[in-house]
Amino acid sequence: MAKGIGEFLMETVGEAVAEAILTLLACALLLGLGLIAYLSWSFSPRLTVAGAGLLSLFLAHGAWSVFRDPARGRGRRGLAAVTATGFALAAAVEVFLLFYGTGCGCL
Structure with a gap:
């Protein structure tokens, strides 16, 4: 019985x-993303908006290539593979922040 209690406690x-x-x-990631946004905006607001637009296009292309039906007999190649991977990575970070970033207390 003591062994079971010890395992439960561990x-x-x-x-x-x-x-x-x-x-x-998650808190460190949120802090880092906020710091990047602040520093880029203080350096150049125009470049920040342009970079955000390019990142949005990159992620939109990735989402499009993930959810569309690929041509028969062909896998994803080149740009589609890179943007699909970027979209999947961004989606995984979003889910991670959704689960663990909400308890951060810094929001």
Whole structure:
């Protein structure tokens, strides 16, 4: 019985520590993204808006290439593969921030 209690406590403490680490990473990521936005805006607002527009086009092309039906017998190549990977990475970061960034307390 003591062994079962010890395993339960180790699992509970491990989950709490993992949750705290993931929340800390999400807060650091939010802080880093905010700092990048602030510094780029203070350097050049026009370049910031242009960069945001280019990033939006990149992600839109990635979403389009992920959700469209590829031609028969052909996989994604070149630009479509790069933008699809970028879109998938951005979506994964968004889901991570949705789950762990909301408990950050810095919002």
